[in-house]
Amino acid sequence: MAVVAFDRSVLKVNQMILMVAIVLGYVIGLAYPGIAWILPVLAVMMLAAVASPSLNIPRILYTQVLRPSGIVKPRIVQEDPAPHRFAQLLGGVFLAAASIFVITDLLLVAWVLAWIVAALAFLNFAFNICAGCIMYAQLVRIGLLPLQREPAL
């Protein structure tokens, strides 16, 4: 577990992209169901971001455009990015599952999964409640993920 300087604005940009794309996609999808193919695109975006920072489109957008132009200000904190990466992975998995339902034409299930991702992204964006991080901590607690912990003060 490494504590590093970590810019939370990257996460906020990622969450904003997810929320806007899913809600907009859903609304347009009510008239044009084919727009549901945006879900596999979002799934790839999320999973690629977990795989490598150089493939992280929200990060690239933030560092190349939004931060230099002053639209989004940096929010640097010292923390371990692992829980956030896990949360992103979880979002990617949900969207990948939604993509499978898009392919099999079960659009209701696909959009339910996408809305769950959007709702959780909103919770994180607005209230800093990271459901993926909570799950990460639970997995650590039951020993499925390794973590060195100190006893309470």
Added chain:
Amino acid sequence: MILLLAPLIALAVVGGAALLLLVQRGGQRELVGSVVESQRAQRQLPSILYFTGESCTICHTAQRPALRSLAAGLGEDIEIREIDIAVEPTLARHYRVMSLPTTIVLDASGQVTDINVGFASGETLRRQLVDAGMPVAA
């Protein structure tokens, strides 16, 4: 038109999960902020309120060790109080804690002098405690 149900089902799922979490936490005790305030006032020392939670991995891996080293170095000059926001949500609300870890430095009169959102190093906290009136060793 069945697609119109999608956001409702999703919100029900997320809301249900949140409710379960709240019910799970519901039986745990709360501690009223004023109790802490009176305890601190009696000691007349700067103090740190360290807000943490089960889900906060950096709290356990970095913030707690940093506070432990700080406490070891400063001995009786300060009071550090660890607060699990799930156990003491009233206190977390009182100080408007929205993110973990959060460390709040208070001077001897109980006034907030610094708030650190995210990890705060031992050196940062030590400097803030000095600013809050902690005696500096000669």
